[in-house]
Amino acid sequence: MAVNTEPTSRERVRRAALKLFATKGFHGTGIRDVAQEARLSSASLYHYMGTKEELLAGLMREALERLLAAASAAVAGVDDPVERLRRLVALHVTTHARQPDETRVVDNEVRALSPRTRRAVVRLRDDYERLWAEAIDDGVRSGAFATDHPAVTRLALLEMCNGVARWYSPRGAVPLDRLAEHYAGLALRALGHTESLARAERP
Amino acid sequence: MAVNTEPTSRERVRRAALKLFATKGFHGTGIRDVAQEARLSSASLYHYMGTKEELLAGLMREALERLLAAASAAVAGVDDPVERLRRLVALHVTTHARQPDETRVVDNEVRALSPRTRRAVVRLRDDYERLWAEAIDDGVRSGAFATDHPAVTRLALLEMCNGVARWYSPRGAVPLDRLAEHYAGLALRALGHTESLARAERP
Amino acid sequence: MAVNTEPTSRERVRRAALKLFATKGFHGTGIRDVAQEARLSSASLYHYMGTKEELLAGLMREALERLLAAASAAVAGVDDPVERLRRLVALHVTTHARQPDETRVVDNEVRALSPRTRRAVVRLRDDYERLWAEAIDDGVRSGAFATDHPAVTRLALLEMCNGVARWYSPRGAVPLDRLAEHYAGLALRALGHTESLARAERP
Amino acid sequence: MAVNTEPTSRERVRRAALKLFATKGFHGTGIRDVAQEARLSSASLYHYMGTKEELLAGLMREALERLLAAASAAVAGVDDPVERLRRLVALHVTTHARQPDETRVVDNEVRALSPRTRRAVVRLRDDYERLWAEAIDDGVRSGAFATDHPAVTRLALLEMCNGVARWYSPRGAVPLDRLAEHYAGLALRALGHTESLARAERP
DNA sequence: TATGAATGAGTGTTCATTCAT
DNA sequence: GATGAATGAACACTCATTCAT
Structure with a gap:
């Protein structure tokens, strides 16, 4: 209650x-x-x-740790790299749509941190991105994905998903679960996932 | 000389x-x-x-006007929406890779402008994005693209390409022309362009 | 104590x-x-x-309001215009002698105010000067005063009295109450007040 | 021509x-x-x-020297102190009405001068005021004037006349020659000049 | 004669932060 | 806990002035 x-x-x-x-x-x-x-x-x-900067650092660390924990949980025990990526994208998009303030701060204010604090935050972000890298690399190895430059593609897809925080509104036309699916579809097709390509979106 | x-x-x-x-x-x-x-x-x-803000506004306006002019020239007279989008992506990526400072300022500092100036800058940005919207919408109409939410997809692809300015280095492994092609491929596949899907990237 | x-x-x-x-x-x-x-x-x-200008405006308003209140009190219920003017002059001189800083700021710094604030201050000053104008006009009507240009004379007398703030020193030869009387005499004689003319000053 | x-x-x-x-x-x-x-x-x-201050000093010196010369010429060879004062007042008022900028600068900006320059300017002003003092003192001695505190009265009358520069407009109701006469009348009556008292102004 | 370029010192005002109460 | 009072350093910007051209 x-x-x-x-x-x-x-x-x-x-x-x-x-x-x-x-x-x-x-x-x-x-x-x-x-x-x-x-x-x-x-x-x-x-x-x-503490100081203004410590306030910022705390917010960023907290948001990143939560995202990292959620992402780790989402992919734990999932073998299929396609499914892993799908979940990572969906979680990323959902998080950016639901907590746009947190994610925008994380995405945009890293440069405001002192070098020392920045390193800690960047390490967290790298841990998180490694989950994406592993899913993509595994998919490429298994033949599920086909992309020339997996590292570049990872960055491209991450940026693509970050953007959600800048424009998503809960009052928009596309409901959040559909939006997450849509982005997952974009990502998988971009990665050359053959099944996704076959059933390309159609109204 | x-x-x-x-x-x-x-x-x-x-x-x-x-x-x-x-x-x-x-x-x-x-x-x-x-x-x-x-x-x-x-x-x-x-x-x-003039003032610090006018300095910023001048830089943004100049960069946006140049980008808009280049994009307009790139798609002028090109009927095929696929080719138009390919050129827009390539230009966008190339510009963000070659002038990362200009593009980062344009992409990140709009909020620092006073409302009045912001309006003028946003109008320019909207003019530019309309070229993307037209290519995507035409492609959808012609059946070359298949995407459920063209407007969302446009935003997703723009953000994806913006990211280049944050990490590209001329000393990186992928040469710029290949990078531009790669992003064009990502975008077209994400848009469900059937030909691109057929010859999915493979070394 | x-x-x-x-x-x-x-x-x-x-x-x-x-x-x-x-x-x-x-x-x-x-x-x-x-x-x-x-x-x-x-x-x-x-x-x-607030701002430096608001500080100035506050000081001016306060000084003028105090002067206006004191002057209103001094002439309240006094019918004889001669007596009214005598009191106004004495108060004005006394105030300028005792608070030369306040009065000099009021008299000299109006032009430093922004138009908006200036209007409010000038209105106060006009209210105050109206007391002088009424005394003079009443005196002219009653025949106690004889002056061709009452408005000009009012300005002349006000300026004459303002000057006190520029040179008066409590260590000077003439005590303040005598000074006030002296100025009242100057003003009344300038106004052609017949009684004052009769007993023109003489040691 | x-x-x-x-x-x-x-x-x-x-x-x-x-x-x-x-x-x-x-x-x-x-x-x-x-x-x-x-x-x-x-x-x-x-x-x-030269410097901004020298510019100011030059303007002040020039204005004061011209006024001093004109005043000296006006009273030269005139024995009657009443007539001398009348001419001094008329000249002063006329000058303040015709050259309000010059006189306002002279009257208000002395404090902006460096001590050294200020001394020179104040000396000129003192020379000028001495002409007034002499006329007043002579008049008191001869019995033409009756005032308890001649020095105070001199200051009062000077300030009274200075004010003209603050409000006079050539488009005003009172023509300049009449204005000068009016002020002379105010001054003489304030000084207790018996003849002026007798024929006090009347419409 | 005239000026664009240049600047050290200064303008009024705001900053993040501390501390006694 | 909570805050009014306080500040050194910084803010964007302007000052009067010089000088090479």
Whole structure:
């Protein structure tokens, strides 16, 4: 039974920062903007965060760890690389559609991190992308996929899916599960997956 | 016979801003950073620009106008929508690979513009994307393409190609002309172009 | 029993600005000058003010409102226009002698205000001057005063009295109450007030 | 026969500065404002002036010297202190009405001068005011004037006349010669001049 | 004579952050 | 917890002035 619980101050700060960093960028967002959005004084903010950069790093790490865990779970025990990729794409698209703020921050604000923090975040992102690389490489090896430059193709598909966070609206024409399927189809065909090619989309 | 001509101060400012806006973002770049990069005092900068925002807007407009002109020229007189899309993708990829700074600024810094300027820039971008939309829609109508959600697919492919600016290096394994072809192949297969599907990539 | 109370920071800012605007003018005073005089950093200043112009406007409005209130009180219920003018002159002179900074700012810095703010300040000043105009016009009507151009004369007398703020010193030869009387005499005689003419000053 | 002679650049600079210093104040006027008003580049300005402050000082000195010369000529050989004062007031008012820019700069911008230059300008002003002081003192001695504090009265009358520069318009109701007479009348009555008192103004 | 280019110092204002209460 | 007060450093931008051409 859902109770109308007011989120904690800490949570309000997190959400405020996420929203603003996503909308205006890290450098375009002032600590006072965050405070106002979280309905706190800027001094009070510092009860719930370290520096502004640590706040950003925390948000990014958290989002990436959640995505990585979800993706690992989604492909665990699945042998077929085609199915693995399908699930990875669907999860990626769904996540970018449902949490556009988190994903936009992750995708766009890495450069705002100090080198030290950046390395940690990039390592997480690399771990995540490795799941994609493994699925693609396995598919190429098994003959399910046919692509000249698997690494390039992986980057292309990741970017393609990232884009969802920039325009998806829950009020749009295509429902989210159909959207995820659509993207999976795009990806598989792009990868030269023969079965997908046969039954190319048709109204 | 190429003469070693030192670029003008005005040009140095333009290039400095482009490089820094692309690397650190508009809000992450100080006017003093630009000045230093252009080997000028920050006061001298203002001989060659209006405000910092006008500098950004000028760069974006210029890049978009050039891209739009090149794309219009590339598809002019070409009836086959498949060929049109192939050329658009190739041009887009090539441009993003060769002028990554310009394209990253165009793709990422729109939100830094004031509403008024933003409108003008977005209009240019829309004009450009319309060329993609026309090629895709024509292809769908002619039966050359098969995709359930052409508008979504267009966005997906554009984002896919934008990504090139983030990672391409001229010292990479894939030469640029091959890269452009590769992306064209990805796009056409994703669009369900039957011929492309038949001869799926294979070494 | 007077306690040695240190004025608040807000009050220190107000006084510092008043002193400096009066001495060096609004445009001749830097925000850092104000900060130094108020023993604060220039950043701290902004806890107690909006913009520099709003600081000026606030000071002017406050001074004018106080003067207007005092003048209204001074003439309230006084029927005789001669007595009214005498009181207005005495109050004006006394105020300019005691608060030379406030009055100099009010008299000299109107042009530094933005049109919008200027209008509000000028309206206050006009309200105040109307008290003078009424006294003079009533006196002319009653035959107590005789002057060809009452409006011009009003301006002349106001300027005459404003001057006090520029040179009066409490260590000067003429005590303030005598000074006020002296100016009242000058004004009444200038206005052709017959009684004042009869007993023209003589030691 | 008047020829339509375009004023020299030097003269244009002088006039531009005068106009702007009078309107916006010395510190409120930028050297680029002057340049624009004079239709020159700001660099070219420096062919016709030293520093900005020297430009101001020159304008003030010139205006004061001309006023001093005119005043000296006006009272030369006139024995009657009443007549001397009458002429001084008339000249002062006329000058402030006809050259409001010059006189406003002289009256308001002394504080913008460096101490050294200020001393020279103040000396000129003192020389000028001495003519007033002599007329008043002579009048008091001769019994033509009756005022308790001649020095104070002199300041009061000077300020009164300075005000003309702030509001006089050639399109106003009172023609300039009448205005000068009016002010002379105000001054003489304020000074307790018995004859003026007798024939107090009456329509 | 005229000016575009150039700049060190300064403008008003905002920044992220700290700390005493 | 929460915040008003405080600040050094930085922000984008303008200043008066110089100089090579």
